[in-house]
């Protein structure tokens with residue numbers, strides 16, 4: 001397991017507190033071996049997606065988190081948004097340069113990949129802890145990126161400032177008690193974010209991380225979804241990976257059919273409809 005930031009495999013550290021990592025699906029897409037469910041659901045081409053985080057820190061400690069979160073050295077001031085955007089693109093290009101000598105890579109896609117068009121601000125940590133997250137999103141937009149921002153919902157003030165193309169609020173708990181057991185001590189903040197969600201004028205997604213025998217209770221999430229009224233709900237299986245293996249068991253990882261059954265039940269309870277699914281990623285998409 002990684003002990004310091006430098007030990008994190010495949011991460012490229014940007015400035016003092018940000019990181020970029022090329023994801024598995026980008027690599028698969030370059031070899032025409034598949035693509036991420038976000039390409040299937042939302043049309044985001046995997047090979048042009050930049051996966052990054054502007055804050056290698058988090059304010060929760062989720063049982064299902066596969067990431068190491070206590071690795072960032074102390075720093076005195078935050079980097080400028082322009083710097084992070086510029087350097088993250090350069091980092092992506094450096095990470096991609098190794099593919100020019102790799103057999104089986106689609107050359108046209110690799111050339112395109114050098115100019116990413118989509119940013120997933122979600123890699124590791126809680127991105128809204130970067131105090132200038134709104135400016136960071138805007139800076140990517142200035143460069144014609146589509147922007148997906150993923151938050152754990154603990155920073156409602158940030159939701160009122162940001163304007164991404166699509167905002168994800170990741171949910172694992174459905175009330176204060178389950179939140180305390182699974183994540184930490186910030187349920188009041190998450191509730192506040194859920195209240196803000198219906199008023200946002202960009203696309204919103206609630207992503208449910210489903211842990212078998214722990215939180216797969218559609219009736220508990222249905223009321224939250226009714227009230228928050230997101231455009232999309234993603235019901236997604238917890239994956240038995242990384243640091244989460246210290247806290248959960250392989251049996252806690254639902255099969256795709258478990259996720260499907262959960263989504264069908266949720267659809268009945270909320271009136272949302274199942275629109276798509278990806279068996280390999282164990283995720284089902286519901287739309288309002």
Ligand code: SF4
Nearest residue numbers: 058060062065125152
């Ligand atoms: S909010 Fe995300 S990054 Fe933070 S502990 Fe939970 S899963 Fe990990």
